[in-house]
Amino acid sequence: MLILAADTSGKQGSIALAHGLNNGTCDVIEVVPLAGGTFSAQLVPQIAALLSKHGFKKQDIDAFAVASGPGSFTGLRVGLAAIKGLAEILAKPIATVSLLEVVAIAGGTKGRVLAVLEAGRGEVYAGQYEVSDERATMIDERLIKLDSLAATDGGPALVTPEKSIAETLVAKGVRAVEVPAQQSDAVAHQGWKKILAGETVSPEALEANYIRRSDDISAMMALETHAVTAAHWSRQQYEQIFAAREPRREALIIEREGIQGFLVARALDKEWEIENMAVSGPARRHGLGTRLLGEFLDRARGTGAEMVFLEVRESNHAARALYEKWAFVQSGRRKGYYSGPEEDAITYCLYFA
Incomplete structure (x- = not known):
């Protein structure tokens, strides 16, 4: 059985091809790294190249295994969207695998294990598992302060691939116990066990395991409050971005010691509307707006979209220059569209050739 596995949860992602064997083991054919944390432009072409290199077509894939988190919001959305699209077309099953799960198993210890991954801002993702016979049953996964782990001595065996965390x-x-960084081959191994056990999900039920911080939405709201040209949304609107059943809304978030910028868009058949975009004041004029927009356009083009459109305040010359740089053209005007202060909206659209 041919398995395609993907991990786009962090800066160094990877994809893998493997043969799943009836005895529950997996023969890995090849692992291909996806460097840099910017996967949208390279993931689908890399998958096609990997299949072609080994004489396969996408129709030869029998099942998928994907890292569902925790990790980068944008990276996870990119990886899961690609796997979801392929699985829908091919009508094949998907096994979701937590990175904390593969770390727990990598420790080689049976019984209660606490797997730990870096989350930034002095926090870690911690997953408590019961490990037996190369399978791990989750007890809980949460986001906690690294300092709080200092009080866990005498508890579960602690396993991490992060050298700095282990040393601390x-x-x-x-x-x-420090273990090697886990890649998509480990996702393939655990995914295959789940496939054999019937533990799979349909494409429409595929969702990420973000283990989000409770203050992330507050940070996004604070960012847009200070970006006068951004759309000002309620907390409920931001919560809908992270909702499990929002398959036609996408968000890109740049995190660097906190949220530095974000873009939110929604799909309307073959069109995408950019609903909101904001970059923090200190991060402006450092190319983050260009990066967000470029990443999103790659994503939209990859879904088969024909057009992207948006509205922008007439006075927002910086944003208008950015959109025009990416070949958006002015398509109309909406009188008095914005309030506080009242102002016309200029509509822009970009047609994909």
Whole structure:
């Protein structure tokens, strides 16, 4: 059985091809790295190249295994969207695998295990698992302060692929086992076990496991409050972005010691509307707006979209220059569209050739 596995949860993602064997093991054919954390432009072509290199077509894929999180919001959305699209076309099953799960198994310890991954801002993703016979049953996964792990000595075995975390904990007298960084081959191994056990999901039920911080939405709201040209939304509107059943809305978020910028768009048949976009004040004029827009256009083009459109305040010359740089053309005007202060909206559209 041919399995395609993908992990786009962090800066160094990868895809893998593997043969799933009836005895529950997996023969990995090849692992291909996806460097840089910007996967939207390279993921689908890399998948096609990997299949072609080994004499396969996409129709030869029997099942998919994908890292569902935790990790980068944008990276996870890119990877899951690609797998969802292929699985829908091919009508093949998907096994979702938590990165914390594969880390717990990589420790080689049976019984209660606490797997730990870097989350930034002095926090870590921590997953408590019961490990037996190369399978792991999740007890809970959460986001906690790294310092709080210093009080866990004498508890579950602690496993992490992060050298800095292991060194910090050992220095505080906590027993921590450092394991190699886990890639998509490990996702393939655990995914195949789940496929054999019938633990799969349909494309429409595929969702990411973000383990989001409770203050992320507050950070996005604060960012747009100080970006006077952004759309000002309610908390409920932002919560809908992260909702599991929002398959036709996409968000890109740039995180660097906190949320530095975001773009939200929704699909309307073969068209995409950019609904909101904001970049923090200190991060402006550093290319983040260009990066967000370029990433999104790659995503939209990859879905088969024919056109992208948006509205922008007439006075927002910087944003208008950015859109025109990406070949958007002015398509109309909406009188008095904006309030606080009242202002006309200029509509722009971009048609994909």
